[in-house]
Amino acid sequence: MSKIIDFIKTYIRISKKKYLYHSIQFLIIGLIFHLVFYNLWEMKYMKQTLESAEASNLYVADFSLDDPANLDMKLEKMQKELPSGVNIIAPVKKSAFTDQRHDNTQVTVHFLSQNEIEQYNYSVSNGDYFGNEPYREHIYPAIIPEQLSNKYKIGEIYDITINKSFKPLQSIQVKIIGSRKDNYILELFNSPNIYKRDSTLLIYDVTGELSRSFYEADDNRVPIVIKNDTSYSESSFISLLEDDGLDNISNLETEILRKNGLTYNDIYLYITLLIVFIPLIIVSLASFLYLEFQNKKRELYIYRTCGIDPYFYSLSMFILNVTFFAFPILLQELLWFLICLMVDIKFIWPHSLALIGISIFTVVLITVFQSYFISKVKYDEKFLD
Amino acid sequence: MMNRKHDDIVVLDNLTKSYSAHELALHDVTLSIQTGEMVAITGPSGSGKSTLLNIIGGNIKNYAGLYRFLGKDFQSFNKKEIARIKNKHIGYVMQNFGLIEDMSVYHNLKLPLLFNQDIRIDQIGKLVAATLDKVNMPNYAHKKVRQLSGGEKQRVAIARAIINNPDLVIADEPTGALDSKTTLTIMELFKKLNTENEVTFLIATHNREVADRCDRIIVLKDGTIIEEAE
Numbered sequence: 001m002s003k004i005i006d007f008i009k010t011y012i013r014i015s016k017k018k019y020l021y022h023s024i025q026f027l028i029i030g031l032i033f034h035l036v037f038y039n040l041w042e043m044k045y046m047k048q049t050l051e052s053a054e055a056s057n058l059y060v061a062d063f064s065l066d067d068p069a070n071l072d073m074k075l076e077k078m079q080k081e082l083p084s085g086v087n088i089i090a091p092v093k094k095s096a097f098t099d100q101r102h103d104n105t106q107v108t109v110h111f112l113s114q115n116e117i118e119q120y121n122y123s124v125s126n127g128d129y130f131g132n133e134p135y136r137e138h139i140y141p142a143i144i145p146e147q148l149s150n151k152y153k154i155g156e157i158y159d160i161t162i163n164k165s166f167k168p169l170q171s172i173q174v175k176i177i178g179s180r181k182d183n184y185i186l187e188l189f190n191s192p193n194i195y196k197r198d199s200t201l202l203i204y205d206v207t208g209e210l211s212r213s214f215y216e217a218d219d220n221r222v223p224i225v226i227k228n229d230t231s232y233s234e235s236s237f238i239s240l241l242e243d244d245g246l247d248n249i250s251n252l253e254t255e256i257l258r259k260n261g262l263t264y265n266d267i268y269l270y271i272t273l274l275i276v277f278i279p280l281i282i283v284s285l286a287s288f289l290y291l292e293f294q295n296k297k298r299e300l301y302i303y304r305t306c307g308i309d310p311y312f313y314s315l316s317m318f319i320l321n322v323t324f325f326a327f328p329i330l331l332q333e334l335l336w337f338l339i340c341l342m343v344d345i346k347f348i349w350p351h352s353l354a355l356i357g358i359s360i361f362t363v364v365l366i367t368v369f370q371s372y373f374i375s376k377v378k379y380d381e382k383f384l385d
Numbered sequence: 386m387m388n389r390k391h392d393d394i395v396v397l398d399n400l401t402k403s404y405s406a407h408e409l410a411l412h413d414v415t416l417s418i419q420t421g422e423m424v425a426i427t428g429p430s431g432s433g434k435s436t437l438l439n440i441i442g443g444n445i446k447n448y449a450g451l452y453r454f455l456g457k458d459f460q461s462f463n464k465k466e467i468a469r470i471k472n473k474h475i476g477y478v479m480q481n482f483g484l485i486e487d488m489s490v491y492h493n494l495k496l497p498l499l500f501n502q503d504i505r506i507d508q509i510g511k512l513v514a515a516t517l518d519k520v521n522m523p524n525y526a527h528k529k530v531r532q533l534s535g536g537e538k539q540r541v542a543i544a545r546a547i548i549n550n551p552d553l554v555i556a557d558e559p560t561g562a563l564d565s566k567t568t569l570t571i572m573e574l575f576k577k578l579n580t581e582n583e584v585t586f587l588i589a590t591h592n593r594e595v596a597d598r599c600d601r602i603i604v605l606k607d608g609t610i611i612e613e614a615e
Contacts, residue, residue: 002506003499010492010499140456294506305444306545307472310464375464 004316011321018288019320023328025281030332030355032180032224032277036270037351043267046194046260053120055253059237060192061246062221071215072208075121078244085230086240089115092188093214093222095200097163102148102199107228108164110185110197111205112215119227120186122202127154127178130204140210143202145161145183151177152201160201172210174203184251188225189216193256196346225252284297293373300347300377314371321363323371329359392587393417393456394553395441400450402436402608410436411448411608420552423586426597428605434556434589435480438603441587442477442555443467443533455552464555474498476546478556478586484530490517490541491526497549506547512548518603520544520574536567540574554578556588560595592598 011263012019050056065074071091079088090113100107117130120142132139144152152158154176161171183197205211215222224246228237238249293300303313333352340347395418402411411433418424426434439445440452443459446467452459454470462470471477475495484493494513497502504512517523518542530538539559546554556575560568572595578584596600596602604612 006495006500006506010488010496011506014487202483298483302479303496303500304468305442305471305477305479305483306500307468307470307475307549308500309468309472309502 004312004319007312007316008320008323011126011316015292018292019324021248022285022288023324024085025284025361026325027328027332027335028133029274029277029281030329031212032270032273034336034351036267036274036377038286038348039267039270041351042196043260045182045184045196048123048182049186049194050253050256052123053186054227055186055254055256056251056252058119059228059241060092060223060252060255061226061247061249063091063224063246064320066220066222069218070301074331075224081232081244083240085228086237087115089113089119089131089225089227089230089293090211091275092192093211094189094216095187095260096214098201099161099163100151102151107198108200109160110187110200110202112202113205113208113213117204121179122185123129123182124178126182127176127177130202133175134178139173143178143180145198145200146179146181147183147198148201154179161218172203174201184195184292188223188252188328190308191259192252208303223248230243241302242310247345263288289369293370297377300374304374304377308374310371310375313374314328314367318363318367321366326359326363329355386489392419393587394420394422394454395587396451396453398451398453400437400440400448400452400512402433402440402445402448409608411440412424413450414605414608416461416603416610416613418553418585418587420585421579422585422601423575423599424587424588425599425602426587426605427593427596427602430591432605434605436608438555438557438587438589441553442475442479443471468500469502469612473503473549474552476549476551476554478539478542478546478554478559480558481562482530482542484542484545486531486539486584489529490522490533491525492543493530493541494526494545494548497545501549516544516548519547524598535562535564535565536570539563539567539571543571543578547582547584550582551584553585556586558589558591560590560592565594568592568595580585 029195063071063075063078065071075088075091082088093111096111098107098109112130122129122226124143125146126149127143130143133141139157142152155175159171159177160174182201184194185195185197185200185202187195187197196227203210226246230237232240234251254384333356336352337347339345395416399413400411401409403409410498414433414437418439426437427442428434436445440448441454443454443462446460457472459467477483481531491513495509495514498509498512499506513526515524520543522537522540522544525533525537525541530541533541539562543554543556543559554575559575563571575586575588576598579586586599588595588597600608600615602612602614603610604614
């Protein structure tokens with residue numbers, strides 16, 4: 001091995017800086033790759049969540065009333081007055097906190113009504129979705145994120161203490177009926193958006209009693225979600241709701257996409273960077289290796305005349321290429337992993353494996369070319385100049 | 386496989402080499418070189434000297450006829466075996482030295498030792514020093530090749546050729562770029578290595594004086610041996 005290292009040092013003695021420059025390029029492009037594909041991956045689930053919830057037909061509107069305690073009754077009355085095809089899904093609710101923690105995060109609970117479980121139709125990776133199992137009194141069906149599967153087992157019943165403003169409200173019993181891998185949920189309170197919640201239990205509030213404490217009431221205004229299954233245009237539909245005393249009406253999909261506009265713009269920037277950088281890097285690497293080969297023809301011929309073993313040469317080139325073209329990718333993976341930990345975003349293994357795979361493929365390809373071309377260096381009178 | 390005390394180190398039988406349909410570089414060359422011999426190949430430019438040396442040195446493999454090295458058909462060697470032969474059994478002194486100019490003498494001499502699987506890395510320093518002693522350049526190890534004179538470069542090239550203690554040293558116009566005084570020094574060095582280390586030498590040269598210092602002279606013209614003299 002020490003001979004190989006010695007030979008590599010001899011081989012790159014003139015072009016060390018160029019190899020280093022390409023290493024840094026690989027490191028940077030790896031990080032850009034992660035940024036782009038992480039955002040694309042996030043957007044994919046955001047779109048899936050929006051489509052699955054048919055969010056283009058959903059509207060959020062503020063409902064004003066004298067006493068929020070009468071909300072359910074008022075909504076019932078209002079629903080009767082609305083034309084066919086216009087349905088009130090549910091009032092917007094805050095998340096409830098539990099007394100449990102997971103990975104330094106408070107475990108929260110997101111209550112869903114009958115309408116919501118049908119409307120949002122969240123995907124389940126294990127077990128069942130809500131509505132398939134008969135309700136046993138005071139035992140609420142719950143779906144957990146897979147991250148909590150060590151804490152809660154499917155089929156088991158658990159006591160959970162629900163807090164409000166960090167004061168215990170009540171203890172409820174939940175039965176875990178399924179788990180989710182991609183924990184994107186629609187969170188409509190405060191500022192509607194789609195969030196990834198790895199510590200949030202979805203609980204089907206079958207009776208509707210639990211949710212009441214968490215309605216987002218502010219100055220006697222409660223935001224509610226309404227579905228438009230009519231053929232009304234958006235403006236007509238908004239006018240209709242305004243006539244019924246609702247205000248601040250906005251389409252949920254439009255609102256969420258608008259909020260994430262920045263993410264879209266970032267993606268365009270990153271994709272442009274990738275489109276520009278990747279061919280540049282390929283051309284720059286290929287021309288560097290080609291020129292390196294041309295400049296080294298005489299030296300390669302001298303190596304051959306001195307009896308360099310083809311296996312020794314290939315192995316040396318492989319180690320050289322791994323050091324300068326694969327190691328930066330591994331280093332970049334480590335950096336990205338630390339970034340993910342620090343800013344609390346998901347480290348996506350398939351992306352990392354794809355990058356490592358591409359770098360290993362590049363290393364093997366370059367080594368094969370180098371091993372092939374050394375045998376093609378012919379004796380040339382020009383070498384003697 | 387290889388035995389230093391083999392009678393015929395190189396045997397060529399009807400060796401023919403062409404670079405194109407109309408260009409015959411060597412035609413029916415038959416000769417044998419014995420261990421410990423010092424043989425000169427002479428002839429005008431384009432007579433096929435370098436081609437012959439490159440075939441014997443294992444740099445050219447496409448030829449017709451038979452070439453036996455230490456009793457074995459050279460065509461039967463695979464790439465790995467050829468590399469091993471070139472590293473351990475054949476030393477090659479190229480025209481215009483064939484040294485890597487930006488490297489030191491030490492690093493140039495180290496190359497064949499790096500490629501020799503029987504040499505450990507901790508032996509390299511001693512072997513380089515011992516070989517530089519043989520070519521009377523004991524204090525040159527850390528000098529850059531580009532700082533050396535033509536005669537010094539040639540001695541470094543010879544040192545690199547003999548560093549793995551080969552059976553055969555091939556020298557292609559070793560004195561072509563040197564003045565007559567340095568030529569004499571180089572030939573004395575060849576003779577010393579030939580007699581003291583029993584190294585077989587095959588030297589291609591235009592220089593009659595160089596040829597006259599060898600045991601045998603083979604004259605090539607248009608790819609054919611036209612004369613052979615002791």
